[in-house]
Amino acid sequence: MTRMRLQAVLFDMDGTLLDTAPDFVAVVQALRAAHALPPVDEQRVRDVVSGGARAMVLAAFDVDPLSAEFEALRLEFLERYQNHCAVETRLFDGMPELLADIEQAHLIWGVVTNKPLRFAEPIMQQLGLAERCAVLICPDHVTRSKPDPEPLILACQRLGLDPASVLFVGDDLRDIESGAAAGTKTAAVTFGYIHPDDNPRHWGADVVVDHPLELRTVLDRALCGC
Known part of the structure; x- marks a missing residue:
């Protein structure tokens, strides 16, 4: 049976489409400075970006996650990030060329992320991607976030x-689980925010790539239904 021709590529945001870690690191360092603490090793922050604000605060502060102090730090982190979410964030190397290839092939591309809309939308606008992106799905749009398939199903419906006929690209096991459960093809990337103890080659993705431009070959095969 011939495979269905690829019609769209959906990306996770942090660690897949965009290198957002520099802004996260800057916010963490500013937060520590505000609490009279020295800078933390930025790699500690990068390693847990996929875990969100909670994971980054825990990586940067020796605090009980059940305490009121932790919750205050988390909220302060989010407030600071709101004002610094699109300062140093950039497309990963090779991603501008890949997006151009996707558009030249008359394919649709979009973003499905666990990043709240209040951060994701201004970032896409600041980088000039909002008008090119066919769909942006955030936790605000669904009742269950990745790894649940609901965000991917909603994106395909929209x-x-x-x-x-959709390829979903991500840098976390939750991405691959979400895509597989929704019925999309999946691609895991190794250039994102992968925890040192994790291995994308063990996630069960249809393909694993080390650089965005390696997806060119994947797209070529999918376009011909090979």
């Missing part, structure tokens, strides 16, 4: 596409 695009009017069969999930089998």
Whole structure:
């Protein structure tokens, strides 16, 4: 049976489409400075970006996650990030060329992320990606975030596409689980924010790539239904 031709590529945001870690690191360091603490090793922050604000605060502060102090730090982190979410964030190397290839092939591309809309939307606008992105799905749009398939199913519904004609690209096991459960093809990237104890090659993705431009070959094969 011939495989369904690829019609769209959906990306996770942090660690897949965008290198957002520099802004996260800057916010963490500013937060520590505000509490009279020296800078933390930035790699500690990068390693846990996929875990969100909670994981980054715990990596940067010796604090009980059940305490009121932790919750105050988390809220302060989010407030600071709101004002610093699109300062140093950039597309990963090779991603501008990949997006151009996708558009030249008359494919649709979009973003499905666990990043709240209040951060994701201004970042896409600041980088000039909002008008090019066909769909942006955030936790605000669903009742269950990744690894649940609901965000991917919603994205495919909004695009009017069969999930089998969509490739979802991510840098976390939750991305691959979400895509697989929704019925999309999946690609795991190794250049994102991978915890040192994790291995994308063990996630069960349809393909694993080390650089965005390696997805060119994946797209070529999918476009011909090979």
